[in-house]
Amino acid sequence: MRRSAVSERRFDLWGVPFDGASTLGWPGSRYAPEKVRAALRWMLMRAQDERVYSIDTGRLHPFPTDLLRIRGDADVVAHDLMASLQACSAAVAASVAESRVPIVIGGDDSLLYACVKGFHDSHEGSIGILHFDAHLDLMDENRQQGRFSQSSGMRRALELPRVSAEHSIQVGVRNFNFPSSHEFIERIGLAEMPATEFHELGPAAAADRILSRLDGCDHVWWAFDIDVVDPSAAPGAGAHEPGGLTSRQVLDCVRLLAYRCEGLSIVEVNPLMDAHDMTSILAANLVFNFAVFGQAPQMGPL
Numbered sequence: 001m002r003r004s005a006v007s008e009r010r011f012d013l014w015g016v017p018f019d020g021a022s023t024l025g026w027p028g029s030r031y032a033p034e035k036v037r038a039a040l041r042w043m044l045m046r047a048q049d050e051r052v053y054s055i056d057t058g059r060l061h062p063f064p065t066d067l068l069r070i071r072g073d074a075d076v077v078a079h080d081l082m083a084s085l086q087a088c089s090a091a092v093a094a095s096v097a098e099s100r101v102p103i104v105i106g107g108d109d110s111l112l113y114a115c116v117k118g119f120h121d122s123h124e125g126s127i128g129i130l131h132f133d134a135h136l137d138l139m140d141e142n143r144q145q146g147r148f149s150q151s152s153g154m155r156r157a158l159e160l161p162r163v164s165a166e167h168s169i170q171v172g173v174r175n176f177n178f179p180s181s182h183e184f185i186e187r188i189g190l191a192e193m194p195a196t197e198f199h200e201l202g203p204a205a206a207a208d209r210i211l212s213r214l215d216g217c218d219h220v221w222w223a224f225d226i227d228v229v230d231p232s233a234a235p236g237a238g239a240h241e242p243g244g245l246t247s248r249q250v251l252d253c254v255r256l257l258a259y260r261c262e263g264l265s266i267v268e269v270n271p272l273m274d275a276h277d278m279t280s281i282l283a284a285n286l287v288f289n290f291a292v293f294g295q296a297p298q299m300g301p302l
């Protein structure tokens, strides 16, 4: 196949500085887009002659000048939850309309639904959700949080008509949650890969199981809550759940899974809770890896 005929993807990075739905967790993720972009600028310096050297793979990888376009912030309306979700969906849709892969830095986890909604409405066919999170986000609604919150994003996304529960999986979830969420998971046929199982499998075998789950669906959105990472490696989050994944494990997952995903959101990065920007720096690394290793999907996992 001629190189020009090979599908090569280009990426857009959007910030969505909105944390108005942080009704339970610590607010502050509105400050993440600026911090993550600052951390990313350090990494972008390392591209030379449209290539970058991956020490992890031991190879040079293409890094064309337009590989990762920094788009700025979506048009959030701080006092208006639904308008802000709509602005996030519109940002995702704008990138898909230009045949670019959207990457979103939130913002709180209510944006899970907004991202998948924009993605769903921009694509035909079935949509799978690869959901990395400490939490299930399957709350239906309640008086405190309403219907669209940082606890209900996955529930709302699964209600979209072409989102396929049988091609979706929650990875890194852990500890305790509501019995009603267990019943919902059983009823809808959602798959779980708890952090305990991930640690037993390791990243390579975990990625294999994840890919087999996604097999057969037309498009995949990767919804990544930074709290999937252990608080020791990502203290700047909206909530802390001990026993999470390591930064190495999630970086390996990005290298192994990026080619299968056509969008990525990273939410709940919280600079107000962070230590020396380490969580923002991790998020920037996830974005950079996603663009480098997701740019040539026909090559498969690297």
Ligand SMILES: [Mn+2]
Pocket: 109, 133, 134, 135, 225, 227, 228
């Ligand atoms: Mn979470």
